[in-house]
Amino acid sequence: MSDTDKANNHGSLTDIIEQTGEDIKNGRYPLDIMNNPELYRLELRRIFGQAWIYLGHVSEFEEPGDYARRYIGEDPFILTRDENGELHAFLDSCMHRGAQFCTAENGNTSHFRCPYHGWTYKNDGTLQGMPHMTEAYQDLDEEEITLEEACLETYQGLIFGRIAEEGPPLAEYLGDFTWYLDVLFGATEAGMRVVGEPHRWESSHDWKTSADNFSGDSYHVLTTHQAGLETETLSKGPWEELNDFPAASYLACTDRHSMGYYLSEDRETFMGYPEAITDYLNPTLSAEQRELFGRSVFHFGTIFPNMSLIHGIQSGGWGGPWACIRKWNPRGPGTTETTSWWLVPKEFTDDESFLSESHRGWESLSPGGAFESDDLTIWEGISNSSGAVTHELRNTQGNMQQGMGAMTDEVDTIDDPLHGPAEVTSKGLYFDERNSRTILQSWYEMMSDDQKNDNDPEMEIES
Amino acid sequence: MSSFPVSEGETAVDVETQHSVEQFLYREADLLDSFALEEWLTLLDKDILLEVPIRVDRHPGSKRPNFSETTNYLREDYEMIRERVGRLEKEYAWSENPRSRIRHVIGNVRVTESTDSELTVANNQHVFRSYGDTADHDLLSAQRHTVLRRPDEDGDGFSIGQRTVYLDHSILNTKNLTLPLL
Numbered sequence: 001m002s003d004t005d006k007a008n009n010h011g012s013l014t015d016i017i018e019q020t021g022e023d024i025k026n027g028r029y030p031l032d033i034m035n036n037p038e039l040y041r042l043e044l045r046r047i048f049g050q051a052w053i054y055l056g057h058v059s060e061f062e063e064p065g066d067y068a069r070r071y072i073g074e075d076p077f078i079l080t081r082d083e084n085g086e087l088h089a090f091l092d093s094c095m096h097r098g099a100q101f102c103t104a105e106n107g108n109t110s111h112f113r114c115p116y117h118g119w120t121y122k123n124d125g126t127l128q129g130m131p132h133m134t135e136a137y138q139d140l141d142e143e144e145i146t147l148e149e150a151c152l153e154t155y156q157g158l159i160f161g162r163i164a165e166e167g168p169p170l171a172e173y174l175g176d177f178t179w180y181l182d183v184l185f186g187a188t189e190a191g192m193r194v195v196g197e198p199h200r201w202e203s204s205h206d207w208k209t210s211a212d213n214f215s216g217d218s219y220h221v222l223t224t225h226q227a228g229l230e231t232e233t234l235s236k237g238p239w240e241e242l243n244d245f246p247a248a249s250y251l252a253c254t255d256r257h258s259m260g261y262y263l264s265e266d267r268e269t270f271m272g273y274p275e276a277i278t279d280y281l282n283p284t285l286s287a288e289q290r291e292l293f294g295r296s297v298f299h300f301g302t303i304f305p306n307m308s309l310i311h312g313i314q315s316g317g318w319g320g321p322w323a324c325i326r327k328w329n330p331r332g333p334g335t336t337e338t339t340s341w342w343l344v345p346k347e348f349t350d351d352e353s354f355l356s357e358s359h360r361g362w363e364s365l366s367p368g369g370a371f372e373s374d375d376l377t378i379w380e381g382i383s384n385s386s387g388a389v390t391h392e393l394r395n396t397q398g399n400m401q402q403g404m405g406a407m408t409d410e411v412d413t414i415d416d417p418l419h420g421p422a423e424v425t426s427k428g429l430y431f432d433e434r435n436s437r438t439i440l441q442s443w444y445e446m447m448s449d450d451q452k453n454d455n456d457p458e459m460e461i462e463s
Numbered sequence: 464m465s466s467f468p469v470s471e472g473e474t475a476v477d478v479e480t481q482h483s484v485e486q487f488l489y490r491e492a493d494l495l496d497s498f499a500l501e502e503w504l505t506l507l508d509k510d511i512l513l514e515v516p517i518r519v520d521r522h523p524g525s526k527r528p529n530f531s532e533t534t535n536y537l538r539e540d541y542e543m544i545r546e547r548v549g550r551l552e553k554e555y556a557w558s559e560n561p562r563s564r565i566r567h568v569i570g571n572v573r574v575t576e577s578t579d580s581e582l583t584v585a586n587n588q589h590v591f592r593s594y595g596d597t598a599d600h601d602l603l604s605a606q607r608h609t610v611l612r613r614p615d616e617d618g619d620g621f622s623i624g625q626r627t628v629y630l631d632h633s634i635l636n637t638k639n640l641t642l643p644l645l
Binding site for chain 2: 103104105106107109195196197198199200201202203204223224226227228230231232233234337342359360362363366367368370372373374376377378380
């Protein structure tokens with residue numbers, strides 16, 4: 001039987017997926033989808049096998065031969081820049097017997113040699129040769145032996161890969177979210193650069209939990225991060241100007257992705273960047289994008305499924321401004337390896353005092369950070385409880401109803417070109433949970449049988 | 464090839480100095496394990512720099528460094544450490560509520576440099592961490608390099624002038640990295 005026929009107390013996987021689709025309409029969802037081994041197997045195929053997945057930033061691959069190990073779902077890919085300057089992403093699996101040959105997180109090499117029988121590939125994925133080639137492979141079509149390669153596209157320096165050979169182009173997949181990526185990763189003319197190595201850590205939480213949190217949840221900050229906000233001596237920068245956090249906050253949802261941000265009334269805020277930022281602004285920004293960036297204090301969001309972003313200055317005085325790209329690598333049901341890269345505008349890469357403050361902001365949202373260390377404890381608890389049989393037997397539902405029906409009269413829909421093409425609400429970061437519903441709706445649309453094309457492979461499951 | 468950044472060589476110190484260095488590190492570890500962080504703060508010099516650089520999985524022979532020279536899990540001056548200690552004392556600092564059960568085991572203590580005013584000390588450590596209502600635990604393995612300042616005439620012990628914690632993990636195996644785990 002296929003995965004979707006797998007019986008459990010919900011009936012089948014199809015039932016729980018379709019039930020989720022129905023529940024979201026009422027701002028509810030089955031709590032046990034956050035830690036469910038059978039659903040997880042299907043997520044790897046239907047979401048991570050089909051969606052555009054963030055792999056890296058072009059600044060990490062400037063020289064021919066630069067490479068890094070990156071993952072699509074749990075599949076180990078190697079992202080390379082070949083000798084002609086083209087980017088590729090290959091599965092780390094030799095076409096002879098499937099052995100893995102990448103021996104480092106990143107580095108620079110002209111070729112990869114499999115340690116098993118010595119088959120060797122150029123950094124464009126084509127076969128270079130193998131031992132005893134002239135004796136043992138006289139009838140081999142060398143052109144046929146190339147590594148499995150993911151589809152690759154970039155936007156604003158962000159490199160995305162996709163396993164499925166068919167699907168929408170990246171720009172279509174990102175949709176209206178590109179307008180915001182222009183502001184966050186293309187604000188200056190030279191663009192952004194990754195600095196140093198990323199934070200990496202593994203924790204017992206589901207990738208969907210952190211993707212949801214970063215999609216626009218400031219409601220949790222009051223409780224989760226109270227200790228981080230209560231610093232005594234640190235300068236709070238542009239946050240001092242915001243008397244009322246909800247009133248300064250906005251939630252922007254496209255049909256698939258979501259982000260939240262805080263704006264100041266001061267049009268020269270620029271997230272607290274040094275004044276020189278105005279000399280570097282990208283002339284391709286529209287007047288609205290420039291004004292949005294000028295008033296910006298802090299942005300965070302999620303590109304479905306597992307890329308999140310931050311760009312801003314940290315509240316509580318904990319440093320910045322900085323930009324960060326997050327990747328929630330699935331590592332099993334209820335387990336995630338987080339990779340967190342630090343980025344700065346290229347124009348500031350030699351400004352030591354800026355870098356020091358920027359690093360501190362990035363660090364505040366790391367496993368050692370004054371903020372994120374608290375999130376991680378809580379997310380692990382969600383994963384633990386989501387596996388509860390009680391949830392399964394009683395069909396326990398979680399709640400994401402903020403902003404629905406008569407729940408609030410605080411949230412206003414914004415129709416001002418300053419805020420770009422998404423649906424934007426004021427105070428949405430605190431009183432509206434459309435962000436969570438958007439991300440879960442994206443999950444539903446990729447998981448549902450009804451929405452699938454027919455090339456989804458049938459999977460046998462052990463009984 | 465960039466090697467593991469162990470300070471080169473050894474400096475012969477007398478048995479009494481070796482003994483007092485070890486006793487200092489053991490006492491400090493007890494303070495961390497018992498969350499006596501205000502008392503631990505008194506061991507730090509005001510110009511301290513505490514760093515936990517990111518370790519990277521490298522190809523042997525790579526020219527790139529095994530520990531990032533630009534990015535850290537933590538890079539803290541005294542003021543930031545003090546803010547962190549104050550933070551952890553709050554009930555709603557959820558990263559350590561409930562408190563982790565922590566135990567440092569310190570070994571391989573070597574004085575690698577010695578001057579009239581300070582000693583540079585390397586030590587290996589395994590830090591056990593158990594958290595919440597579970598039988599599970601995390602184990603953090605590291606080598607620390609610590610600059611210990613000798614006491615002045617009125618002083619009664621060493622103080623910590625600088626510390627770098629070189630983790631043996633390229634992917635952290637614990638959900639967060641709080642001060643008592645270093």
